[in-house]
Amino acid sequence: MYKENKRTRRIKRPSTWIRMNPAQALSVGFLILIGIGTLLLMLPFATKDRHHLSFIDALFEATSAVCVTGLVVVDTQTTFTVFGQVVLMVLIQVGGLGFMTFGVLIAIMLGKNIGLKGRLMIQESLNQLTIEGMVRLVKFVVAFTLIVEAIGAIILAIRWTEDFGFPKALYYGAFHSVSAFNNAGFDLMGNFSSVTGYIGDFTVIMTLSSLLIIGGIGYIVLLDIKINKSLRKLSLHTKLVLLMTLILNILGTIFIFILEFNNPATIGDLGMKEKLLGSYFHGVVPRTAGFNSLNTGELTLGSQLITMLLMFIGGGSGGTAGGIKVTTFALILLAVWALIKEDEEVNLMGRRIPKELIFRAFTITVYSMGLIALVVFLLSLTENAPLNMLLFEVISAFGTVGMSLGLTPDLSPLGKLLIALMMFAGRVGPLTLAFALARKREKANYKYAEEKIMIG
Amino acid sequence: MYKENKRTRRIKRPSTWIRMNPAQALSVGFLILIGIGTLLLMLPFATKDRHHLSFIDALFEATSAVCVTGLVVVDTQTTFTVFGQVVLMVLIQVGGLGFMTFGVLIAIMLGKNIGLKGRLMIQESLNQLTIEGMVRLVKFVVAFTLIVEAIGAIILAIRWTEDFGFPKALYYGAFHSVSAFNNAGFDLMGNFSSVTGYIGDFTVIMTLSSLLIIGGIGYIVLLDIKINKSLRKLSLHTKLVLLMTLILNILGTIFIFILEFNNPATIGDLGMKEKLLGSYFHGVVPRTAGFNSLNTGELTLGSQLITMLLMFIGGGSGGTAGGIKVTTFALILLAVWALIKEDEEVNLMGRRIPKELIFRAFTITVYSMGLIALVVFLLSLTENAPLNMLLFEVISAFGTVGMSLGLTPDLSPLGKLLIALMMFAGRVGPLTLAFALARKREKANYKYAEEKIMIG
Ligand SMILES: [K+]
Ligand SMILES: [K+]
Numbered sequence A, B: 001m002y003k004e005n006k007r008t009r010r011i012k013r014p015s016t017w018i019r020m021n022p023a024q025a026l027s028v029g030f031l032i033l034i035g036i037g038t039l040l041l042m043l044p045f046a047t048k049d050r051h052h053l054s055f056i057d058a059l060f061e062a063t064s065a066v067c068v069t070g071l072v073v074v075d076t077q078t079t080f081t082v083f084g085q086v087v088l089m090v091l092i093q094v095g096g097l098g099f100m101t102f103g104v105l106i107a108i109m110l111g112k113n114i115g116l117k118g119r120l121m122i123q124e125s126l127n128q129l130t131i132e133g134m135v136r137l138v139k140f141v142v143a144f145t146l147i148v149e150a151i152g153a154i155i156l157a158i159r160w161t162e163d164f165g166f167p168k169a170l171y172y173g174a175f176h177s178v179s180a181f182n183n184a185g186f187d188l189m190g191n192f193s194s195v196t197g198y199i200g201d202f203t204v205i206m207t208l209s210s211l212l213i214i215g216g217i218g219y220i221v222l223l224d225i226k227i228n229k230s231l232r233k234l235s236l237h238t239k240l241v242l243l244m245t246l247i248l249n250i251l252g253t254i255f256i257f258i259l260e261f262n263n264p265a266t267i268g269d270l271g272m273k274e275k276l277l278g279s280y281f282h283g284v285v286p287r288t289a290g291f292n293s294l295n296t297g298e299l300t301l302g303s304q305l306i307t308m309l310l311m312f313i314g315g316g317s318g319g320t321a322g323g324i325k326v327t328t329f330a331l332i333l334l335a336v337w338a339l340i341k342e343d344e345e346v347n348l349m350g351r352r353i354p355k356e357l358i359f360r361a362f363t364i365t366v367y368s369m370g371l372i373a374l375v376v377f378l379l380s381l382t383e384n385a386p387l388n389m390l391l392f393e394v395i396s397a398f399g400t401v402g403m404s405l406g407l408t409p410d411l412s413p414l415g416k417l418l419i420a421l422m423m424f425a426g427r428v429g430p431l432t433l434a435f436a437l438a439r440k441r442e443k444a445n446y447k448y449a450e451e452k453i454m455i456g
Helices: A024-044 A055-068 A084-110 A130-163 A168-179 A201-216 A219-229 A236-260 A270-282 A300-311 A324-341 A357-380 A388-397 A415-437 B022-042 B055-066 B082-110 B130-162 B166-181 B203-215 B219-229 B236-261 B272-286 B301-313 B326-340 B354-384 B389-400 B412-438
Strands: none
Touching: A024 A055, A024 A084, A024 A130, A024 A415, A024 B272, A055 A084, A055 A168, A055 A415, A084 A130, A084 A168, A130 A168, A130 A219, A168 A201, A168 A300, A201 A270, A219 A236, A219 B130, A236 A270, A236 A300, A236 A324, A236 B022, A270 A300, A300 B301, A300 B354, A300 B389, A324 A357, A324 B354, A357 A388, A357 A415, A357 B326, A388 A415, A388 B301, A388 B389, A415 B130, A415 B219, B022 B055, B022 B412, B055 B082, B055 B412, B082 B130, B082 B166, B082 B412, B130 B166, B130 B219, B166 B203, B203 B272, B219 B326, B236 B272, B236 B301, B236 B326, B301 B326, B301 B389, B326 B354, B354 B412, B389 B412
């Protein structure tokens, strides 16, 4: 519980020429970080055998790391030196933490009534945000992140000592724990193999999946659980995120298990334990970790489409996950259900969902789909690849997932730029959009007369 | 101008067990019509050489005709006798007229203020609809349809006399005029060739495209023009539909021209006149006529995607066109623009667009995309075809367009059923949905307390 501090300082309003809303500040911060990362990755000793990365490749890798996406144009283990790998790890950590802390701040600002009211010193609008409150929040986010990552790193290090020896196992444990918790999906297994070598390894699969689920669920939920402890007192937001995460993970696992059961290129020839663990991991990673224990490029078209849907939905708000978010998806399903039942109101667990929120959910979904369609169209002009590969890659970038049917390393320079832009848009875009939609204020100027038109 | 009749009879409310809203009545009427059509097309003398159609093929063809889609599992000219062809023509005409008249009635009911107010005897709700008003409206629709179709048939008959001789030219003129005005896309050119033989024929291309544009623009617009005559007095709806139709046709033409300029399988090897006419026709038909003068299966992926977008958008409300409608698409673009400008209100031509309408536009778009995604997923399980072919076919069915990359004749029986269902859903679905969304009333029962959640 946070202690009250009577004499809280207000944050000074910045002068006009640099006045940015938090979402804009986040965007600029990310751009600067990507720029620094690009320069560092282009240093001669960042890559092995003095193979310099081209500017576009370095930009792509830095963007992918900062936006915790995990799409890669070169294999991380075989291309980068330990220095280069540590640069990537730091970019992932700073990008993930930056996004999470900003995400939580924005979430609290937007959600005047998301169940945390009165329990946090942090007040409803930026003007009322106290530096003390912000510092405490950031401290909590950083401490929680580092503790969970440390636990993950230790478990992985112990498991991997038999494979790699202790020092390397510790390094690999740290790298993959950071990569998993931040939903970045970068790996050091070599030759774009991700964790396919551990498809039936209970310890590795469960550790990674736990890290990515906790990281992807969002700090709003973690804070709420920390503060309220009992299930009964949790906010509607938290209950919905937990429920949707559970449902989507179970459905994802079942669909992949059924659709890939007889596919010898994925789990068809494996034993039941590997089949189950492989399906579970593939059902969980699209939201939005980007590791793969199956050979993604060999999935049936049905599994590819299920994966695309899960990637599009993503995880919880204010965490390391991307996508339109599980809550947005849930609201759309609830609105369908209300329409079928001819209900005027959308209700959930004894609470009414405000109309503007439903509207915002539909808006975010349409804009996201429109953006994806636009980038797919542009890639159809610059690349020579079938539609499923283009769409998969674009949704993966939008959701900052990092799964790939294998197209990314073969992209043209223009294609790399488009996917890099999409990763950036996918990372800051929906949040900025949600912020813009939520802050739109009724302007006091005159209104035109209303007139209807026919649609549909 | 309609004369007032003081003693107008009210339509009796039907008794409870058959109480249907107009959209439901339309659905049931279509189902009966499809059933009759299926039976007629299965008659031995409906097909040449006594090749009976299988039930699923007859059902598919009847659905395609009634829903004025034009996707075909067998070639119309080489499979059907003149009897079978006339059955298809009648199904197209009845389906088209039925949809148009119901569409106009529903449009008027929904649009209490779409600029026709006070000018039509037809009042705002079903309870107030007079039989006289309905009869007059239906008469206008039928008369206008038949006159325009007759003009189209005569022009085509004159043009085709040199190719086929007069009697056949008259029959072909009538069939293709009906098919074009109703945006059905059925043709009698043989071997699935559609009008590819006339790609550079100014008369044929311009006659067909004029017919399909007029038919697809919607009777709301035609009525408005008939009543108001001067451009200045037209309703916002009419102005928007005309403007969007113009813009989309021009953009469609330009995109196809550029994207196919060097494609030898389509217009690459043709002269400039054929290039222009071919691009123009392909830019216009996806909304939603379904003829093709280019070899659709050979389009570049970029052109396929542009075509899919145009098919998804469709034409005007209350006409023979399908899709989400140009007005829905325009509202979404306007809402994006308002968001960018940080405007609270969505304004257009000095009028404010009601919030519910924007909401409805987003809802219709998301539901339509969701439906398309679902059917594509199901087809990925039943068919063995690449994603672009599946998506193209499903959007074509949803928009009742009838263009195809060649998949439909090779569909499995389950695939045919899915596409047939999609044609039906695409025809009555968006209208029913718009109706359901518009009629939802604030219920007087208790409300739950409001609670927000975080999305995006
Ligand atoms: K990721
Ligand atoms: K059609």
